Amino acid sequence: MTPFIVNPHGRLQEWVADEKGYFKQAGLQNYTLSAHSLLTKNSPKQNHAKAGVEENKNGAYQTYEAGRDASISCACHWTVNMAASDHHGKLWGECYSVSPCAIVVPGDSAVHTPEDLACVAVHVGYQSGSHYTTIQALEPFLDPKDIKLTFGGTPADRIDQLLDGIAPAATVFGPQLYLAEQLGFRKILDCTFMISAMVPEGVELEQVSKYYQALRMAQADIDQMHQPYVHYYLNELPERHAKLVDVKRFGPGERIVFEPYSQALYEQTQSWIRERGIFDGSTEQASEYKDAVIRL
Numbered sequence: 590m591t592p593f594i595v596n597p598h599g600r601l602q603e604w605v606a607d608e609k610g611y612f613k614q615a616g617l618q619n620y621t622l623s624a625h626s627l628l629t630k631n632s633p634k635q636n637h638a639k640a641g642v643e644e645n646k647n648g649a650y651q652t653y654e655a656g657r658d659a660s661i662s663c664a665c666h667w668t669v670n671m672a673a674s675d676h677h678g679k680l681w682g683e684c685y686s687v688s689p690c691a692i693v694v695p696g697d698s699a700v701h702t703p704e705d706l707a708c709v710a711v712h713v714g715y716q717s718g719s720h721y722t723t724i725q726a727l728e729p730f731l732d733p734k735d736i737k738l739t740f741g742g743t744p745a746d747r748i749d750q751l752l753d754g755i756a757p758a759a760t761v762f763g764p765q766l767y768l769a770e771q772l773g774f775r776k777i778l779d780c781t782f783m784i785s786a787m788v789p790e791g792v793e794l795e796q797v798s799k800y801y802q803a804l805r806m807a808q809a810d811i812d813q814m815h816q817p818y819v820h821y822y823l824n825e826l827p828e829r830h831a832k833l834v835d836v837k838r839f840g841p842g843e844r845i846v847f848e849p850y851s852q853a854l855y856e857q858t859q860s861w862i863r864e865r866g867i868f869d870g871s872t873e874q875a876s877e878y879k880d881a882v883i884r885l
Contacts, residue, residue, distance in 0.1 A: 591619075591660075592619050592620060592621050592660075593617055593619060593620040593621070593660045593661075593792075593796050593800065594620070594621055594623050594658065594659045594660045594661075595620060595621070595622050595623060595659060595660065595661060595662075595800070596623050596657060596658075596659040596661075596662040596663070597622055597623075597824070597825065598662070598663050598664075598825075599744070599762075599763040599764050599765075599822075599825045599842070599843070600686075600688075600763060600842050600843040601807075601811055601815065601818050601819070601821050601822070601841065601842055601843075602804045602807045602808055602811065602843075602845060603622055603804070603807075604622075604818065604821035604824060605807035605810055605811060605818050605821070606803040606804055606806065606807040607622060608818075609806070609807065609810065611802075611803035611804075611806045611807055612799070612800070612803045614803065614806070615799040615800070615802035615803040615806075616799045616802075617796060617799040617800055617803060620800070623658065623659060632743055632745040632746070632827050634745075634749050634827075634829060635742065635746055635749065641739075641755065642712070642739055642741050642742075642750060642755055642756075644715075644739060644740040644741075645714075645715060645740050645741065645742040645746070646715045646716075646740055647715065647742075648668075648714045648715035648716040648717040648720065648740070649664040649665065649668045649714065649716060649717040649718070650664075650668045650671060650672055650715075650716035650717070651715075651716070652664075653668070653669075653672035653677040653678065653787060654672070654677060656677075656789075657787070657789075659789075660788070660789070660792045660796065660797075661681070661786050661787070661788055661792070661797060661800060662786065662787055663686070663784050663785065663786045663787070664717065664718065664784065664785075664787070665717060665718030665721060665722070665782055665783070665784055665785075666680075666685060666782075666783040666784060666785040666850070666854075666858065667718070667721040667858060667861075667862060667867075668716055668717060668718070668721075669784075669785040669786065669787050670785070670855060670858045670859065670862075670881075671716075671859075671862060671868065671875075672787060673787065673876065673881040673882065674859065674875035674876045674881050675875065675876070676876065677787070678787040678788055678789045678790065679787070679788050679790075679881060679882060679883045680785050680786070680787060680788075680850060680855075680881060680882045680883065681785065681786040681787070681788050681797060681801075681850075681882075681883050682849055682850040682851075682882040682883050682884045683798075683801065683847070683849060683850075683883070683884065683885060684786075684801060684845055684846060684847045684848065684849070684850075685783050685784060685785045685786075685845075685846055685848070685850050686783070686784045686785075686843050686844060686845045686846060687781060687782070687783055687784070687843065687844055687846060688718070688762045688763050688781065688782060688784055688842065688843040688844075689762060689763065689766055689781055689840070689842065689843075690718070690719070690722055690760060690761065690762035690763075690766060690779070690780040690781050690782055691760070691761065691762075691766055691776040691777070691778060691779050691780055692706065692711055692723060692726065692727075692758055692759070692760050692776070692777045692778045692780060693751070693758065693759060693760075693761060693766070693769045693770070693774040693775060693776055693777065694757065694758045694774065694775050694777055695751065695754070695757075695773075695774060695775075696773040696774060696775055698757065698758070698775065700757070700758060700777060701777070702730075702777070703726075703727060703729075703730035703731070703777060703778045704730055704731065705777075706727065706730075706731065706736075706758060706777065706778075707731050707732075707735040708735050708737050709737060709757050709758055710737050710738070710739040710756070710757055710758065711723055711727075711736075711737065711738055711739065711757075711758045711759065711760060712738075712739045712740075712741035712747045712750055712751075712756040712758065712759040712760070713738050713739070713740060713741065713747075713759070713760045714740065714741070714742060714743060714744070714747070715740040716867065716868070718762060718782050718784065719744075719747075719759075719760035719761070719762065719780075720738065720740075720867070721782070721862070721867065722760065722780040722781075722782040723736075723738060723760045723780060724736060724738075724865060724867075725780070725782075725861075726778050726779065726780040727778070730778075733865075739756070741756060741759065744761060744762065744763075744765040745765070745826075745827050745830065747759040747760070747761055747765070748761065748765050748768060748769065748830055751769060751774060752772075758777070760780055762780070762782070763842050763843055764822045764825055764826055764836075764839060764842060767822075767834075767836075767838070767839040767840060767842075768826070768830055768833070768834050768839075771834045771835070771838060771839075772833060772834065784843065785850055788883060794883065794885070797883075798885070801845075801847075804845055805845070805847060808844065808845050811841050811844075812841070812844075815840065815841035815842075816837070819836050819837055819839045820836060820837075822836045822839055822842075823836060849884065850882060852878040852882075855878045855881070855882060856878065859875055
């Protein structure tokens with residue numbers, strides 16, 4: 590049987606399920622946790638001029654266009670929704686997850702409120718969770734014309750930009766948020782957002798169900814006491830960042846919610862993205878819910 594390949598992406602659940610034998614207990618005998626994910630600890634440091642960042646428009650959506658080497662992988666629900674609607678796989682509709690996320694600024698920044706972020710460059714990932722959630726979070730406070738985004742690359746890239754004094758503000762999530770807060774960066778606005786999973790064509794749905802059975806057990810362990818498992822964040826953080834912090838102080842991070850990704854949510858998300866022009870020429874011929882989302 591073809592190995593079931595999982596792309597970890599900065600959360601604890603897969604590592605706990607592996608440690609506790611939950612994948613095999615659920616019947617997923619042949620699986621592997623791939624190191625080839627956007628948030629891998631092998632993410633190299635980019636060289637940026639002090640004057641600024643050359644915008645990086647290779648984000649989460651583009652990785653689905655190129656094709657991810659995984660039987661299942663995750664990204665923000667906006668990107669997975671759009672990628673599934675454009676036939677790059679199918680959104681797993683039986684659950685989703687929620688990740689802590691925030692816009693942060695240096696400790697000595699003059700920014701203290703969301704309104705202070707008017708026309709301030711917030712570093713985000715292009716067509717990635719930080720892109721959409723920053724717009725969503727700032728809209729109640731700022732006129733759209735005053736929301737300024739810089740596409741700074743991966744979460745690891747944005748941490749480098751904060752540390753190097755290049756980013757006046759950045760949106761970070763999961764372990765990168767815990768890292769930034771521990772290093773004295775200040776949270777200006779909560780941007781907690783939804784994550785969903787993509788299943789490529791040809792993957793056995795029974796295997797996906799077994800995978801999530803294992804993650805349900807792991808989630809219960811994390812909910813009860815996450816502290817025994819936070820060392821797994823070291824599997825996800827670049828060494829240059831890990832050595833700056835004590836991961837024992839990190840929180841539980843992303844939480845899986847075993848509720849369906851509904852048709853109403855799918856359609857509302859499509860409309861929200863189109864209204865804001867986040868995708869040039871966003872198609873009106875997007876796949877319908879029944880064709881883009883897997884419901885058992």
